[in-house]
Amino acid sequence: MAREDGAAVNARDRLVSATDEPDEKQLESALRPANLDEFVGQKRVRQQLSLVLEASRLRGRSADHVLLSGPPGLGKTTLAMIIAEEMGAPLRISSGPAIQHAGDLAAILSSLTEGEVLFLDEIHRMSRPAEEMLYMAMEDFRVDIVVGKGAGATSIPLDLPPFTLVGATTRAGLLPGPLRDRFGFTGHLEFYSVEELELVLRRSAGLMDLAMTAEGFAEVASRSRGTPRIANRLLRRVRDWALVHGVERIDARAASTALDMYEVDARGLDRLDRSVLTALVTKFNGGPVGLSTLAIAVGEETETVETVAEPYLVREGLLGRTPRGRIAMAAAWEHLGLPAPEHAAYRDPALRAALGGPDEDDATLFED
Numbered sequence: 265m266a267r268e269d270g271a272a273v274n275a276r277d278r279l280v281s282a283t284d285e286p287d288e289k290q291l292e293s294a295l296r297p298a299n300l301d302e303f304v305g306q307k308r309v310r311q312q313l314s315l316v317l318e319a320s321r322l323r324g325r326s327a328d329h330v331l332l333s334g335p336p337g338l339g340k341t342t343l344a345m346i347i348a349e350e351m352g353a354p355l356r357i358s359s360g361p362a363i364q365h366a367g368d369l370a371a372i373l374s375s376l377t378e379g380e381v382l383f384l385d386e387i388h389r390m391s392r393p394a395e396e397m398l399y400m401a402m403e404d405f406r407v408d409i410v411v412g413k414g415a416g417a418t419s420i421p422l423d424l425p426p427f428t429l430v431g432a433t434t435r436a437g438l439l440p441g442p443l444r445d446r447f448g449f450t451g452h453l454e455f456y457s458v459e460e461l462e463l464v465l466r467r468s469a470g471l472m473d474l475a476m477t478a479e480g481f482a483e484v485a486s487r488s489r490g491t492p493r494i495a496n497r498l499l500r501r502v503r504d505w506a507l508v509h510g511v512e513r514i515d516a517r518a519a520s521t522a523l524d525m526y527e528v529d530a531r532g533l534d535r536l537d538r539s540v541l542t543a544l545v546t547k548f549n550g551g552p553v554g555l556s557t558l559a560i561a562v563g564e565e566t567e568t569v570e571t572v573a574e575p576y577l578v579r580e581g582l583l584g585r586t587p588r589g590r591i592a593m594a595a596a597w598e599h600l601g602l603p604a605p606e607h608a609a610y611r612d613p614a615l616r617a618a619l620g621g622p623d624e625d626d627a628t629l630f631e632d
């Protein structure tokens with residue numbers, strides 16, 4: 265669906281999208297921390313992981329299987345690389361969507377070398393037969409390869425060398441229990457604080473040879489939605505701006521001017537986020553309004569509004585989901601510089617009590 269201004273939003277095109285883009289890979293890998301000491305934040309996961317790795321080194325065995333969960337761009341791939349590095353082991357990278365048949369997985373598993381680290385991104389998207397093969401591989405370092413079809417099919421057992429599986433998922437809840445249980449360690453990555461993102465940015469600016477003031481870092485960090493991948497991306501855009509404008513030392517003013525130009529505001533909201541919020545407040549008086557009505561009002565697909573804009577707006581306390589539809593929270597009016605009317609939905613105790621309750625299905629029941 266086209267927007268009013270004719271520019272359809274592609275989630276991956278957004279400057280503040282946490283998913284990576286193919287042409288970004290090279291730049292990203294140059295900024296990746298190489299060991300646990302360089303890895304900023306996530307203190308608890310880092311400490312626990314460090315213990316797991318140290319213990320397996322002392323036992324002279326490959327490390328336990330590790331499951332990393334959390335939203336995109338928080339460092340799951342980076343941690344998998346660090347695990348391999350710290351174990352002095354090679355790393356093999358694949359992903360759930362790439363493994364559609366058990367045979368795809370068998371091919372990978374049977375070519376692993378002793379101690380190798382196998383990173384499976386989006387592990388929750390693996391096919392069921394592959395997943396079942398993985399159970400046995402993780403537990404017994406063995407797979408049964410089925411040869412032939414129908415009555416003549418035979419299964420040939422194949423021993424595997426000990427390896428470490430690092431699984432990554434944005435949706436730990438979608439992982440079947442038997443798979444989850446086979447991981448010796450599970451680490452959940454949290455969004456980063458502004459202070460932590462400042463450290464990420466300092467390190468990246470050093471690698472990029474950028475001169476920047478403390479306030480400049482703070483400005484970029486506070487617009488980065490708690491996500492290092494976004495922080496690094498915004499930093500690159502600020503660097504471009506400074507280069508073109510002949511600014512040698514980037515301060516808060518330069519950073520904010522650059523990011524305002526890219527339409528990433530002081531809270532990290534971009535044009536799509538703001539248009540959803542503005543429509544909710546100005547066209548629907550702060551709601552409640554059904555998701556699809558809201559999507560039509562901003563000229564976007566329902567799915568785009570729901571999966572691209574909403575999660576961050578909800579996290580920031582700007583938008584609320586209730587069984588009767590979406591409502592603008594007090595912070596939304598404030599952020600847009602508008603006074604909230606006396607009867608604004610967020611003031612209704614019944615709606616407040618229903619916040620965060622069953623949303624999508626129920627919301628559509630109530631709309632239009």
Ligand SMILES: Nc1ncnc2c1ncn2[C@@H]1O[C@H](COP(=O)(O)OP(=O)(O)OP(=O)(O)O)[C@@H](O)[C@H]1O
Binds near residue numbers: 295296337338
């Ligand atoms: N703790 C950290 N310290 C410094 N930089 C980090 C940290 N975490 C992530 N980064 C940077 O953010 C970028 C994205 O990280 P990474 O690719 O590991 O995220 P991810 O969680 O695997 O994302 P996805 O799930 O989308 O693949 C990397 O380039 C890395 O430089």
